[in-house]
Amino acid sequence: MTKTFLQFGCGNMGGAMLKGWLAGGLAPETFTVVDPYLEAAPHGVRLLEAAPAGEDAFDIVLLGFKPQQLPDAAQAVRPFVGPRTLLLSILAGVDLATLRRTFPEARAIVRVMPNLAAALGKSPIALFGDADEAARAETDALMAPLGQAEWLSGEDQMDLVTALAGSGPAFVYRFIDALAEGAAALGLPRDQADRLALSMVEGSAMLAAASEHSPGELARRVASPGGVTQVGIDILDAERRLARLVEDTLRGARDRSAEMTEQARARQQ
Numbered sequence: 001m002t003k004t005f006l007q008f009g010c011g012n013m014g015g016a017m018l019k020g021w022l023a024g025g026l027a028p029e030t031f032t033v034v035d036p037y038l039e040a041a042p043h044g045v046r047l048l049e050a051a052p053a054g055e056d057a058f059d060i061v062l063l064g065f066k067p068q069q070l071p072d073a074a075q076a077v078r079p080f081v082g083p084r085t086l087l088l089s090i091l092a093g094v095d096l097a098t099l100r101r102t103f104p105e106a107r108a109i110v111r112v113m114p115n116l117a118a119a120l121g122k123s124p125i126a127l128f129g130d131a132d133e134a135a136r137a138e139t140d141a142l143m144a145p146l147g148q149a150e151w152l153s154g155e156d157q158m159d160l161v162t163a164l165a166g167s168g169p170a171f172v173y174r175f176i177d178a179l180a181e182g183a184a185a186l187g188l189p190r191d192q193a194d195r196l197a198l199s200m201v202e203g204s205a206m207l208a209a210a211s212e213h214s215p216g217e218l219a220r221r222v223a224s225p226g227g228v229t230q231v232g233i234d235i236l237d238a239e240r241r242l243a244r245l246v247e248d249t250l251r252g253a254r255d256r257s258a259e260m261t262e263q264a265r266a267r268q269q
C-alpha cells in the first residue's frame, strides 16, 4: 500500500529533501506539503497554506520548519500524528524527549540531520530515534534517495553531527570563497578565481570519494617533494592552524546546537 506523506515546512532544507525524494522516484501525489510561505510546489504535490481540515493521521509526517517554530506548529501537526505515524524531525537542537512529549501518539520518532545536498541524493544523513526494527527499515528506505544515512549510537552525538553534516556545507562554501578571494588578492580576475576554486573543490571531492586512499594520503600524493604544494601545506599545518580553526568552528556550532536543545526543552515547560 502506498504511504501517505505530510510535510510541514518546505523551505531550504525541506525543499531539498522533497526534490531528492521526487528525483528518486517517489510519487508526487503521495506528498502533502503545508507551508505558509511557499508559492508553488513541484508538479503533482498537494500544497496547502495550513494543515488540512478533517483529515486523519498520515503514515509519515516530516517536521521541516525552524526549531523555534515548534511550539506554535505543534498544535497544527498533532492531529496528523497517530499510532501508525513515523514522525521525522529535521529540527536542529530539538531532542527526542522534547519531540516525544510533544507528539506522544507517534508510532516512532526519528531525528534526521541532512544537508542541502539531499536535493542531489548526496547528503550525509545522521539518524537517531526510538524506532523499532520495522520503523528503522522504513526510515532507511526513505533516506536512500537522499544520500548516505547512518544511525548514531547515542543522541549526545547529534549536536556535533549537526555541525559536521548539517552545517558543514556552509563551512566548505566559505573555504571555496576564501580560496577564490585569496587568488583574486594575489592577481587573478575574481570571476576566473571563483570558477577555478569551485571546479577544483568539486573534482577533489569526487576523486576522494572514488579513491581507495584517505584524504591525507591523497594530499601527500599531490605534494611533490621539494615542490609547490608542500610549501602551502606547511603554512596550513604550522602550529596546527587549519586543524585548530576547523576544530574551533565545529565546537562553536556544536555548542550552539546543545544550547538550542536546552532552550527547546525550556520552551516546552
Ligand SMILES: NC(=O)C1=CN([C@@H]2O[C@H](COP(=O)(O)OP(=O)(O)OC[C@H]3O[C@@H](n4cnc5c(N)ncnc54)[C@H](OP(=O)(O)O)[C@@H]3O)[C@@H](O)[C@H]2O)C=CC1
Residues within 6 Å of the ligand: 008, 009, 010, 011, 012, 013, 014, 015, 034, 035, 036, 037, 038, 064, 065, 066, 067, 069, 072, 073, 076, 090, 091, 092, 093, 113, 114, 115, 116, 166, 167
Ligand atoms: N538549511 C539547512 O541546510 C538545514 C536545516 N536543517 C533544519 O531544517 C529546518 C528548516 O530549515 P530551513 O529549511 O533552513 O528553514 P526555512 O525557513 O528555509 O524553511 C522553513 C519553512 O517552514 C515554514 N513554516 C513555518 N511555520 C510553519 C508551520 N507551522 N507549518 C508549516 N510550515 C511552516 C516557513 O514559512 P515562514 O517563512 O513563513 O515562517 C518556511 O517556509 C530547521 O529546523 C533546521 O534546523 C537541518 C539541516 C540542514
Ligand SMILES: O=C(O)[C@@H]1CCC=N1
Residues within 6 Å of the ligand: 092, 162, 166, 167
Ligand atoms: O544552521 C542551522 O541551525 C541549521 C542546522 C544545520 C544547518 N542549518
